[in-house]
Amino acid sequence: MQCYGEYVSGSISDEQRKNVILNSCPGAGACGGMYTANTMASAIEAMGMSLPYSSSIPAEDPLKLDECRLAGKYLLELLKMDLKPRDIITQKSLRNAMVIVMALGGSTNAVLHLIAIARSVGLELTLDDFQKVSDEVPFLADLKPSGKYVMEDVHKIGGTPAVIRFLLEHGYLDGDCMTVTGKTMAENAQSYPRFPDGQDIIRPVSNPIKKTGHIQILRGNLAPEGSVAKITGKEGLYFSGPALVFEGEEAMLAAISENPSSFKGKVVVIRGEGPKGGPGMPEMLTPTSAIMGAGLGKDVALLTDGRFSGGSHGFVVGHICPEAQEGGPIGLVQNGDLISIDVQKRAINVELTDAELNERRKKWSPPPYKANRGVLHKVVLHNLASEPFIAYVINGRLLNEHMFFHFQYIKNVQPASVGCVTDE
Incomplete structure (x- = not known):
């Protein structure tokens, strides 16, 4: 993805860019780094909800087929034992999942997904829980996107089980948490390997990449309900600059393609990409990659009410709540407003007084929702057909504000701070 930024900045030719694209994927399976797929696979294994080694065995390894066969065997055993997800997913096992996310430098998407998983079994997991774990667990894995290794390298030194044993031994x-094997994590770990001598993929606790976790929860007048930052250590701990505001990622990409140098020193704000505004809270991988590829990684911060791919890196803050579509302060920011991000203070603020923000809010009105055609449109119209009165009200608004999608998804989806769940 970064080659696009390199191309628009003139660092590589279009032919070189196309060559990168043609050779980017060496084979089947998930992206190799500690991106969202490998993050969640590792977290689920640490939670006890998948079989040992399943998160780190490469897709094309013959062991993957053996793993699939074992899954069928263990499903039958789980039925015999009457061991259900609610018996395995507990506050303690969720904490185990958060610990491995921090140690491996995992994706910020883990915040959304683990909160949603917790809610699905009637448990509460909050942004503050992630901050607490981040304060207690060091960042140890030298994995892409911030490092140099990939998940296959972890597999070669014992896989996720070796990581779990290492973290268990360090407390x-x-x-004691139960797993899908019918044994506790500690019982499973008795057969797990230790790291081989000389490996440098997972750092010792005495020499971490970062003494605390890379995921930081920031609050302030720009994100009163919280935001999620991914700070691996190389970006620095403070950034301040004038806002450069875009209504959606497409507008930002068009601007950086035309004049990447104009972004230097700015705090790029991409809004209207939250759970309701997106809709669906899309990932800002292309914008962050364009910034890094253009050589602006140390000169630009990016804020959004959307989310990030696990492949995103740089000085990035997402999940800003409330989102712009709901009238959050991010929707009131204007070009040139001074924004400061202080990771040590866990603060994200725009230099505007409450009175100035309130004055802008009086003049603000929500933009129309973006979903106005396709399958979602048909689903909504079908559901509304059985509710004549509601259909009249919603259809009236549909003609004026394109809000038909509101009743199905947008109305129900929860903020990012509570996992974007839609079934409550």
Whole structure:
């Protein structure tokens, strides 16, 4: 993805860019780094909800087929034992999942997904829980996107089980948690390998990449309900600059393609990409990659009410709540407003007084929702047909404000701070 930024900045030719694209994927399976797929696979294994080694065995390894066969065997055993997800997913096992996300430098998407998983079994997991774990667990894995290794390298040194054993031995995980094997994590770990001597993929606790976790929860007048930053250590801990505001990622990409140098020193704000405004809270991987590829990684911060791919890196803050579509302060920011991000203070603020923000809010009106055609449109119209009165009200608004999608998805989706769940 970064080659696009390199191309628009003139660092590489279009032919070189196309060559990168043609050779980017070496084979089947998930993206190799500690991106969202490998993050969640590792977290689920640490939670006890998947079989040992399943998160780190490469897709094309013959062991992957053996793993699939084992899954069928263990499903039958789980039925016999009457062991259900609610018996495995507990506050303690969720903490185990958060611990491995921090140690491996995982994706910020883990915040959304683990909160949603917790809510699905009637448990509460909050942004503050992530901050607490981040304060207690060091960042140890030298994995892409911030490092140099990939998940296959982790597999070669014992895979996720070796990581789990290492973290257990250092007291970061709760070994009493039940797993899908019918045994506790500690019982499973008795057969797990230790890291081989000389490996430098997972750092020792005494020499971490960062003494605390890379995921930081920031609040302030720009994100009163919280935001999620991914700070691996190389970006610095403070950034301040004038806002450069875009209504959606497409507008930002068009601007950086035309004049990447105009972004230097700015705090790029991409809004209207939240759960309701997106809709669906899309990932800002292309914008962050364009910034890094253009050589602006140390000169630009990016804020959004959308989210990030696990492949995103740089000085980035997402999940800003409330989102712009709901009248959050991010929707009131204007070009040139001074924004400061202080990771040590966990603060994200725009230099505007409450009175100035309130004055802008009086003049603000929500933009029309973006979903106005396709399958979602048909679903909504079908559902509304059985509710004549509601259909009349919603259809009236549909003609004026394109708000038909509101009743199906947009009305129900929760903020990012509570996992974007739609079924409550």
